[in-house]
Amino acid sequence: MTGAPEPVIELSAIRKTYTKDAAIVHALRGIDLTIKAGEFTAIMGRSGSGKSTLLHIIGLLDAEYQGSYRFNGTPVEDRSPDALAQRRNRDIGFVFQSFHLLPQLTILENAALPALYAGDRSADECREVARERLREMGLLARLDHKPMELSNGQRQRAAIARALVNAPRLLLADEPTGALDSKTADEILEIMLELHRGGATLIMVTHDREVAEVAERTIHILDGQTSNGMV
């Protein structure tokens, strides 16, 4: 990893249109964006400007868009749904605003899930890795609790442990502190920044200017387009 870092994400002329009851919403109107390995990019913009839509496309959750996207140097459009699932599983860790933990599973089972789906470790090994990630998140005493029994901050830390279980190179976070009080939010942000310092490529949608200050790059989205100017 000497010299210029490789581009992880190369978006060019990305457009996304939703049609809802004959109404057409242009959620993204031509996004060009390159993100290199190890960068911390903040995405800001008003509600409804298209931030989540963009993050979903970057995270290979949404394959219905126009334009071209190279992920780790390979065009995304040529890949089958199962191939994309495998990349999501191994290369990308998601942290959502509303956690998206499975309510019927314990924290440990939730965190182990991506490793189980990856299928290259035994169930015991998967749980062992998940345990270790949860320990790092300070949840060792909560392994057998269901998400319902935890505070929002604990839930988000469990979700982060889950995102890290397959040691992905890219971390995507969509307003990860949106549902948290400010003290807990600061804890979560500190964890995310620590991960970035550890070498992870981090893309975070946020409304927090202080976070944006810390980020190496801030991308402002306005009505589905990047505006490189201020505010």
Place this chain on the structure above:
Amino acid sequence: MARRATAWFRLLLRFAVDAIVAQRGRSLLTILGMAIGTASVVGVVSIGLLGREYVVGLIEGVGSNLVFAYGTGRGVNPEEIDFDDVPAFVAAVPGIQAIAPVLRTSELVPIKGETQQVAILGVTPAYEQVRNMVVESGRFFSEREDAQGAKVCVLSEDLAIELFGSTYPPDASLRLFGLRFRIVGVFREGVESAAAVQKSEAAGLAALIPFATFRNLSDLRYVDVVYIQSATPQAVPGVVRGVTDIITARHREISNFKIESLDQYLVLAQRVSRAVTLGLIAISAVSLLVGGIGIMNIMLVTVTERTSDIGIRLALGAGQRAIMVQFLLEAAILSLVGGVLGVILGAGVPFYVGWLYGVAVPVSGLSVTVAFTVSVAVGLFFGFYPARKAASMNIVDALGYA
């Protein structure tokens, strides 16, 4: 690679089982629907087999390799089967194991103050075995008694009861042809079903006397019926042909006689029962179909309810294939468990009823296998559409689903 695939499959199996257990009430109802469908298929096949076995048993009890020849023009047409035809059959037709000609007349016998008509049959000792007679008490008469024209008789159970009640006194006798016949035994027909297949000449009030004795005392020239036992069931058609040829050759063409075997009834009975069973299976398959539609219905509801669960799994990198297989497994498990319960029910009820009535109830291994296979196939077939719906969900929409 194979180990990895197994681990993957086991993981999805665990998810499937967890989901079924989590919704146990609904799962049980779905299973019940499948169980009823499967049980009706297995039960219906058992009933069909039981019916077939009953009919076949009737026929085989009488003797499926039994051929009988009888005249149809008694009293009108003298050209019937006569005494001399019998040795001719044995001499000329291969495949005959035993032969039993029957002479027949009747007499009015005083019983308990009133006279009743009693059939008198002149038979050879072979009759006992050929006609499957069971000697209830005493004995059948011997070859020697037949050769000597001895005045002995064996009574039908009905006649013995009419005359003496439950047991007859030793040295009892009966007057026939104006002579005293010593009673040596009492018989009954070995297979009660004989009368159901064919009218028995020995039913009701009947006395059997030796063939030779009958000939000596009566001027009857024609035999009532000749029972011919072929060596094997396969030889039956040849025996029928041979006997027909001989009777035709030895009598004038106007001779009236019939030659029948139970073989033809056996084939017919089997054919009819197979057709009936197939018809019943088709009807009960409809309930299996209803069970399958029940599974599809439940799975569709489940998929909708678990939209966000599915969205999360897909987002974490479960492939469409993993989601698809998990839901197919859920459907297959529901229908397999239903199938197992159905087989237990469908086979258990006939077994229990059979045990109550002391009847051996056939449960077709084939129908059990078919019921298992079909129930799993039904689950996979009707589970396919919901599973594909789950697997091809739009992930972002599914995640946002509240």
